[in-house]
Amino acid sequence: MLALHYYPGNASLLPHMVLRELGVPFELRLVDRGQGAQKSPEYLKLNPNGRIPVLVDGDLVLFETAAIVLHLVDKYPDAGLAPPVGTAERAEFYKWMVHLTNTPQPEFRAWFYPHEHVNDETAVPSVKETAGQRLDRMFDVISEQLGDKQWLLGERFSAADLFLLMLMRWSRGMPRPARAIPNLNAFAERVFALPAVQETFKVEGIRTPVF
Structure with a gap:
């Protein structure tokens, strides 16, 4: 198992x-x-x-x-959590998975643990602030790419949508959380409404605000 x-x-x-x-x-x-x-x-x-x-x-x-x-x-x-291998849609899925894991996800490390990125503790606030600014820009780009589509791949739901929901949750304590962007907020509401997602949050004991 x-x-x-x-x-x-x-x-x-x-x-x-x-x-x-x-x-x-x-x-x-x-x-x-x-x-x-x-x-x-x-x-x-x-x-x-x-x-x-x-x-x-x-x-x-x-x-x-x-x-x-x-x-x-x-x-x-x-x-069906990813398109068939060898298709253009699968390539788009890879793009989103790699982007989310390589770009916003590691930036959260600097946001949550800025002390890991400095030798001088007085620089910690600056590291955190600039990480937040970079994340703001990243979510703006994701919002522009999503546009008015239902999912990151358009009409097809995929594991990449679950990835984005997790990252949006991590942003909830930022000065401008990702949910403040209207189309990302609507997207997160759609993902969170899925029964499997609700069960996951319930089992993990995650309470509101979830993102």
Whole structure:
């Protein structure tokens, strides 16, 4: 059986939503960040970086959120969480998955943990502020690309939409959260209305505001 090592609201939220959308059996294994469990010797054997999530699929042990999701959509293609391989639509899906994992997702590291990016503690506020400004611009670009489409791929829902919802949730404490952009707010409402997404948030104990 698949096993997802997770922590509520962490980057594991995305593969958790994907697993529930797939409707396949899986086990949740809590990694208690409050107790530093992600740095324990046992967990470091799974992910030497000491970060969450990890997916265990038989003998396969995967870390990196986007890699986990790409594996899952390929393992269960009939669920339709990604377009068929080799199509232009699949290329667009890859574009969004790579963009979200390479551009806004790492920027949140600087927003949430600015002290990791400096040697001089007096620079922490500046690091956080500029990370927020860059994220603002990134969400503006995503908003322009989304336009009035229902989903990132147009009429087709995909795992990339779940990815964007997670990142929007992370922005909720910013001076201008992503939900302040009208079409992104409407998009997030559509994604959050999905039963599998609601169940994921319920299981993780995530309360309002969810994004």
